[in-house]
């Protein structure tokens with residue numbers, strides 16, 4: 170009888186340990202924010218992409234973010250104050266395909282990489298989504314096994330993950 174109890178106890182312990190590790194890996198989201206954002210006090214990020222050649226990517230990327238939180242990213246109008254300007258650059262002497270600058274309220278998209286023949290549609294879309302994520306206040310989220318949009322580097326990650334959503338939720342609390 171005593172052996173049975175010990176055996177049962179061991180099984181329960183193993184299950185507890187298994188579930189605690191499993192839950193950390195499978196369910197706990199990794200929220201990372203940058204500490205800055207380009208969202209105004211009305212909780213809008215009004216962007217001007219008139220000078221960018223990646224307009225269709227920007228529209229799709231905006232839809233993907235707004236599908237999670239509606240109406241935050243908006244193209245600016247005559248009646249709104251611009252929160253971020255999106256421009257193209259062509260720089261071979263830098264390592265980034267996209268860059269968000271908080272102080273100058275600007276996103277630069279680097280056609281040197283984006284238009285490279287080794288880059289596909291989703292590589293470009295992910296870059297635009299990633300930079301818009303920075304504008305929304307999200308930080309680099311480089312958990313190695315993840316497919317986060319906010320993971321650095323060239324990828325085809327164009328679906329918001331639990332990490333991306335948790336990061337957006339956290340960033341939102343600072344708007």
Ligand SMILES: [Zn+2]
Pocket residue numbers: 299303308309321
């Ligand atoms: Zn980044």
